[in-house]
Amino acid sequence: MARIALVLMSLLMLFVGKVYAADLATPSMDDIDYPEEEAPSAKEVELGKTLFFDPRLSLNMKQSCGTCHNPDLGFGDGLATGLGTMGGGLGRNTPHVYNLAWNVTFFWDGRAGSLEEQALGPIEAAGEMNMPLEKLIPRLQAVKYYQDMFKAVYGDGINKANIGKAIASFERTLNAVNTPFDKYLAGNKTAMGPEAIRGLELFKGKANCTGCHDGPNFTDNSYHNIGVKGDDKGREGIAGGKEMRGAFKTPGLRNVIFTAPYMHDGSEGSLESVVQFYNRGGDQDKNKSNLIKKLNLSDQEVSDLVAFLGALTDPIQVERPKIP
Amino acid sequence: MIKTTICWVAGLALGLVSQVTVADTITGELTFVKKASFAGVVYMESVDGVEASSIEGASVDQVDKMFTKKIVVAGKGGDISFRNSDSIDHNIFSNDSDSGVKFDVGLMTPAGQKSVDVTWDENLLVRYGCKIHPKMKSYIFTSPTPYFQVLEFEKKVPRYTFVLGDVPSGLTRVSLTIPKYDTVTIELSVGESKQADVIRKGKKKAVLQVSRAQ
Numbered sequence: 131m132a133r134i135a136l137v138l139m140s141l142l143m144l145f146v147g148k149v150y151a152a153d154l155a156t157p158s159m160d161d162i163d164y165p166e167e168e169a170p171s172a173k174e175v176e177l178g179k180t181l182f183f184d185p186r187l188s189l190n191m192k193q194s195c196g197t198c199h200n201p202d203l204g205f206g207d208g209l210a211t212g213l214g215t216m217g218g219g220l221g222r223n224t225p226h227v228y229n230l231a232w233n234v235t236f237f238w239d240g241r242a243g244s245l246e247e248q249a250l251g252p253i254e255a256a257g258e259m260n261m262p263l264e265k266l267i268p269r270l271q272a273v274k275y276y277q278d279m280f281k282a283v284y285g286d287g288i289n290k291a292n293i294g295k296a297i298a299s300f301e302r303t304l305n306a307v308n309t310p311f312d313k314y315l316a317g318n319k320t321a322m323g324p325e326a327i328r329g330l331e332l333f334k335g336k337a338n339c340t341g342c343h344d345g346p347n348f349t350d351n352s353y354h355n356i357g358v359k360g361d362d363k364g365r366e367g368i369a370g371g372k373e374m375r376g377a378f379k380t381p382g383l384r385n386v387i388f389t390a391p392y393m394h395d396g397s398e399g400s401l402e403s404v405v406q407f408y409n410r411g412g413d414q415d416k417n418k419s420n421l422i423k424k425l426n427l428s429d430q431e432v433s434d435l436v437a438f439l440g441a442l443t444d445p446i447q448v449e450r451p452k453i454p
Numbered sequence: 455m456i457k458t459t460i461c462w463v464a465g466l467a468l469g470l471v472s473q474v475t476v477a478d479t480i481t482g483e484l485t486f487v488k489k490a491s492f493a494g495v496v497y498m499e500s501v502d503g504v505e506a507s508s509i510e511g512a513s514v515d516q517v518d519k520m521f522t523k524k525i526v527v528a529g530k531g532g533d534i535s536f537r538n539s540d541s542i543d544h545n546i547f548s549n550d551s552d553s554g555v556k557f558d559v560g561l562m563t564p565a566g567q568k569s570v571d572v573t574w575d576e577n578l579l580v581r582y583g584c585k586i587h588p589k590m591k592s593y594i595f596t597s598p599t600p601y602f603q604v605l606e607f608e609k610k611v612p613r614y615t616f617v618l619g620d621v622p623s624g625l626t627r628v629s630l631t632i633p634k635y636d637t638v639t640i641e642l643s644v645g646e647s648k649q650a651d652v653i654r655k656g657k658k659k660a661v662l663q664v665s666r667a668q
Contacts, residue, residue: 150518150519150540150541150542152518152519160489160609160610161609166655167488167489167491167654167659168488168489234588234589235588240588350519350587350589351587351588351589352586352587352588353586369585373561
């Protein structure tokens, strides 16, 4: 009897062993949860873009959002960890800002719940732009362009909430949705080369990347400790719970080729070294997710995976606006 | 002996009478101007003196990293049972600033089951989620009466119909609640058909049309 139960149990385990992964797909604009339920107006996006690139947002007028999230560097800064306007180092790597329109929590540890809320963070953070909002508002008020634009878009002029809304509206337009992978999905079988096609199969199969990088934006929007060395508490610092120690948000992988170096601490310099990291099952085992194991990928398989990551590329041209 | 029989007959007669007056049916239609929202509930408001039975068996499952319901309806003082049918860990928590409701059941391992007591007020729409998978979202609605229907919307489908059956004639106010929208309440007697705008942040987002028949 006990033996039958055991057999049944192990059969059951066989079936539940595979983690559900949402289908990889092309993100749909219809699935964006705009806070106003509708896409922002072109005017609101333009205002947000101007703010994004305006160094007035930092105390000493040296840094804009675009300094660290530089469109020429995949909306990152090319550094392992960020540098603030006063020259001090930040503890974490500057993430890209692609396809965040579908995202639900922000920062490596998920401490912001919306892009609106997120945008106000770095402006005031002493280590970043170091600009108190009560000083920023009069500074923007002195500029006729901002006075007119805020009034036209929001009616109630320049305030904290509207600054957040404008920047978030611009960020929600930075969407990579027409990559070779999307063309391949749409039926163009030559859009991806044979390496990338093999890489896709590995991504979903042997390498089990979709255990976490799943869905249209290649993220489960969850947090995992994947075995990156270091003492950053990650999600534990925000949500508590020892099981979240060293866990970070699964980054989306669209346009990932532009955003080296990788990981929350910028410790992996190239996509190939990222795949090698997974291939050896991470660099430390304490509290590591049980989805991260040695993969035994051949050199060919490693480069197939890198080729597939390269097929997730849709360069987004952003003309820098004239700062008023 | 005779006395008890009379009582019994009277009781039967009373039962018949109340059954006749009970059977109102409310039908309606909700039409969004543009994209549909997430989900909503149409329900009858309570009235002092009209007894409404309690809502039982409120339950939600977690399958494929989604809640199986967009809104689960529960009664005040009742409970909701949550299941995890996925092969990964989940959690259920609420920290909803709009309603002021907070709870956290902790970790829910695969095949886990937890129950949450509904200790908060009626007529509240409470957002809850999973800390491990912040994209998972759903709401709990505490309906004042057991006469309700949940409408799950799809962004591209603008029109939804509903039917509330067996509504006691004493309950005359029908309401629609949608997260982040103003609640709409319509006073509705038998034979009437009425219409109202559904508003979100001062903007007309949909039209609600309701009719009542015996």
